[in-house]
Amino acid sequence: MGVEERGAAIESGLERALARVGIERPSGFTRLTGGATMESWRFSAGGEDFVLRRAPSAAMMEGRAIGHDIEAAAIRAVHAVGVLAPEIVVELEEADGLGTGFVMRALPGTPDPRTILGDNSGDAEGRALGGQLARELAGIHNIDPGSLPTGLPTLDPAEGVAGLRTQYEEAGGNRPIVALALRWLIDNLPGPTEPALIHGDYRLGNVLVAGTQLTGVLDWELAHLGDPHEDLAYACLTVWRFARIDRPAAGLASLDDWFAAYESAGGRRVDRARFHWWLVYRTCWWALGCWRMGRTWREGADRTVERAIISRRTSEQELDLLLLLEGEAPEEERTKPLPASSPPPPPTGEATAGELATAISEWLATVKDRMEGHDRFQHAVARNALGIIARDYAAQVIATDEQLARALLEGERTLAEPGLLARLRRTTLDKLGVDMPKYPALAVARRKWTGED
Structure with a gap:
């Protein structure tokens, strides 16, 4: 329809x-x-x-x-x-x-991150808009909880991690990097803090901006009570920086500027260790959220192409998690070269499943101009899905390992194990190269880990 x-x-x-x-x-x-x-x-x-x-x-x-x-x-x-x-x-x-x-x-402005970042591409403009976002967030966190409706849940860190672990195990429990993150979260739980109103999805894409001015805060479906560091960190996830991953605060500013603007507007003093914990937590949360989309599509609750394609974005978050946690490994493991990839031989004879996907994608490109509105968006998503099929067939990367994942989750194996970090890095690079090769952090990680562009 x-x-x-x-x-x-x-x-x-x-x-x-x-x-x-x-x-x-x-x-x-x-x-x-x-x-x-x-x-x-x-x-x-x-x-x-x-x-x-x-x-x-x-x-x-x-x-x-x-x-x-x-x-x-x-x-x-x-x-x-x-x-x-x-x-x-x-x-x-x-x-x-x-x-x-x-x-x-309706409020004025656009939620489109690329337009927002384009209109605020200069350092001064980025800092200014980042400051507006931080000050608005401080105002949200300072709202009297007594003025809010009953029924808003409170997120306790320990309960939150337990919930993530349940989701992980229900989804198969076989992704080693997610297991590594869950173990780290369990071992580094932050202490209690006075709860505040948390937006829960505060990031580019869920705010409106007109030129250089913040005009609206949207999508309150994840609102709850909890630690303000959660909102501060979520806006800084690599995935929400879009093309400006060099600016950690929402693709707009430095963390120093982000924290300073927040504190000057009456926000609580930022604890960088708590901020880092929530950065890992929400990255893991989004990894599992993406992973769960495949099940949602498979069970028929939502059969849109978009739902299915989001499930393949799990590998984006696995890369980000490894970048956040690799510092736990010994120096000699962080400098160890990566094993080589092992691509299959090139196809011959009849068209492979991957080549058929490419052929359909090329045909879809010829009818793009006939689409409009949301159908045009879904057309782009469908072509992205076909690209994944083609690359997946060609690379045949296996990112699951239930035995390793279980050992990491239980703390029986760690990044101190010789060669494990290098192996995880290689698998992550190869898997993300299949799923979302244009993800900006992929190029950053490839240069950092292999020296390649």
Whole structure:
């Protein structure tokens, strides 16, 4: 079903919802790209622009710590005290037939990270916008918990790691680098701290920026109470720096500038050891989140191409985890050369599965201009998937090792073992070269570990 057909399918239900608050009939539906778990639609009504955020089915809400009712209440609460969150105008009801969700007034600006980074590419502009993001985050963390809705969960580090371990074991328990990270998190748990409101997904892609000005904070579905270092670290994950991995703070500024802006706005004093722990935690969390997408697609809860392709981004986070944790290895292991890759012989005769994928991808390129809106986005995702198939068939990299993973998780083997770090580095480079060869950190790691460009 295309964008126009899907827009027409939800129009009647949305009209009922808007009528409850005196807003006239909606029109001009556009499916917004992005959003790994929710649908977002922009539309107009009464001369204003709005955004519908919804989960079309109950299955899409499974496993979420909060429902849309609590999320909406939290957004209303933070909006009321001046946080740049959108204004919610109405919440969906069962009779609307649209699933669960709510309608918000549209805010100015773009969430597109590449546009934001392009408009703030200079050092001064990057520091300035990074400072705005840090100051807004300090304001969020300083909100009185008593003004927030009941039902927001509290994330205790030990319980969080236990949850990650359960997810890991349910997913197969056979990825050594994730196991290594889980062991490190268990061995280095931070002490207790006074909980604050945590956005939970504070990063480029979930904020709106108009030129050089922060204009909105979106996507509060992971809001909870916990350690402010979690939000500070999550914005700095390598994956959320996009093409500017040389600027650790959201691809915009240095960590020194990030911390200074946050503290000067009334945020708590930053503990760099806690920050590093949460950096490892949220990288591991996102690795498992990506990994779980494959199961979500396989079980039929969401059969979009995007869902399936995100599962292959696990290897991005494995690379990042290894970069974060390799300092635990002895010096002689960190300087050891990597073993060589062993690619299979080139194909001959009939077309291989990888070559068929390439052929389909090349044909899809010829029909790109016929696509628009979200279909165009999915077209790009489909071509990416075909590229993975082609590279996977050619390289045949095996990144799973249940026995090694179990030993690392139990602490029976460590990075002090001769040759283990070099082996993990080689496998990680080869696997990511198959899954996401344009991931910016891949080139950085390849130069660092092999001296190659």
